[in-house]
Amino acid sequence: MPKFGFIERQTKDFINIDPLQTGGKLSEEAKKALVEWGDGYSVCDFCTGRLEEIKTPPIYDFVHETLPEFLGCEVARITNGAREAKFAVMHALARPDAWVVLDGNAHYTSYVAAERAGLNVAEVPNTGHPGFRIEPDRYAEVIEETKKKGDVVLAVLTYPDGNYGNLPDAKRIAKICHEYDVPLLLNCAYAVGRMPVKMKEIGADFIVGSGHKSMASAGPIGVLGMREDYSSALLRKSAKYKKKEIEFLGCTARGVTIMTLIASFPHVVERVKQWDKEVEKARWFSAKMEELEIVQLGDKPHNHDLMFFESQKLYEISKKAKKGRYFLYKELKKRKIHGIKPGLTKHFKLSTYMVPKEQLEIVIRAFEEIIDRYS
């Protein structure tokens, strides 16, 4: 059995600009919590029947007081991740032959969650190249069209989306959905824990966040916030086991993941206050890349650390380079820069979140050198 056991992580001393990973780096407190609470069911030491009811450690207070305030919602729950939260909502609201309306920039898991819940999917298209924006009025059109085919039980807005980092006008979309009596779920896997966002201020009905993506937590873990009105559907109890909530199979993140989420929480609250600086840094990075003719698509000026770039130049190089389309990946790897997928050259995304400016300067210099070398 030599292959398993402890395995080293190859990228650990790399500069990391992978959008999946920049917001999930553990805080020092979370690293300590990992070791302290690592054992299997450690959080269940003093369980009284359900994860959210545990008072030692203070999961009860976290879920019932702190998290609703942080998310700007009335009721909150811990889930096994953002996708599991979306599935729980869709599954609870699903009816035979019903529909869900997704934005055209939705994460694949929104689509798959709908499929698993047996819902039909209608999409609100984005505006295409180069902005790929979701325009609020298109929600009205798509909901109206879809209502002719069946019940629309939910609309989803990805805020921001995971490709372009676009932040649509969520308030207006919420208003439009409500005009059609359709509840709105905000998929904030790239927002909650990075930037200020409150469900109530936007006027949505559900909000979903990801611990491992954006809350400096070990994974998988997610958070789900909702309006009180929906709690009877979402928090339906078992007929036989009166304390157990069916949609959450009793308990969800029953392990070390909830403890890293709690451990990082003060750090997360603080870093959200620094969001303006992160946006400023992202814009600076975008401008520097554009000087190299690597063009940032999506919202401009950009409002998020997740950015999508287009480079005709790198693409041209890939057609002739010895390592073909892998040249960029290999060159970045040589410079200990991780996060752009192997094989991508013409289009790629990255994140500057919590990456120090000195490291981003190294990244920019790397692109400059690579382009010079191959041109």
Added chain:
Amino acid sequence: MPKFGFIERQTKDFINIDPLQTGGKLSEEAKKALVEWGDGYSVCDFCTGRLEEIKTPPIYDFVHETLPEFLGCEVARITNGAREAKFAVMHALARPDAWVVLDGNAHYTSYVAAERAGLNVAEVPNTGHPGFRIEPDRYAEVIEETKKKGDVVLAVLTYPDGNYGNLPDAKRIAKICHEYDVPLLLNCAYAVGRMPVKMKEIGADFIVGSGHKSMASAGPIGVLGMREDYSSALLRKSAKYKKKEIEFLGCTARGVTIMTLIASFPHVVERVKQWDKEVEKARWFSAKMEELEIVQLGDKPHNHDLMFFESQKLYEISKKAKKGRYFLYKELKKRKIHGIKPGLTKHFKLSTYMVPKEQLEIVIRAFEEIIDRYS
């Protein structure tokens, strides 16, 4: 925000006999993996589209080669836990108005998973006090009766159950289920990782295990094994995202939990070989408790480390003791013994798994002293 951040675990230097926790204590390798892979989406460094396809770290080999061999099945998947595995199976096999047959000792999550999947539940009763055994022939009776009411899409056997640690004749139950064309799922949350168990040798169709309960892993994480015949239902792909499996929402334990499972795996393989010694130790413990008139219920002689005890004496004491029914918990706590739920005296369960004999001697002496003191 002083309440959150790093929180100490109160029980960490206690003797731990909590059945939920004895099999989930991390190996040394897993403790190292925790720190190495703690960051949110660390395992996705070299993702090519799905968790089970990741080759660095070697998740692909683990899921496609090692795990099927270990579980004695044809196809394996990682899940967010045993309950999530059971739900995935039930959800994939569910039809409107259909039924699932559970053993009367089933874990509450089997019942809740069935409720979530919209299945009706029929139960195979146990034999009651003192054996609480599941007799194979009762499966035939219950399936036959239930078939009059609707389709039976699945039977579940809890092997062993989480109350009495009973190990029913699973082979015969599998044979009976198949006579009625009903697939059998073995819930082995207390078996896989502790004792030798192979799905194929038993003749079952699905096997479920728990990483955090019995595989020395951080949680939540589970394993699911199945016969190839069921893979088309269970591993159905998204219509739009061709790599993504719907029942698993794309990827399940996408974080540090899979790395602790893999890190502990060699240790788990070795410890399973020592199962005979664990059974012997459990029987020795049971005999010692019975000398104190604390009677072990369930299978006798016992075949598992999870045991259920009954004590008329402790119950009588609880009626008069100053701290009432909490006296036992408080006395054990004073002696740094953790794992018997607060308030229980007449009936309680515990586990001797991987607890050194010297520590179990301390536990027995504690019971002796407590009984003496209060009698």
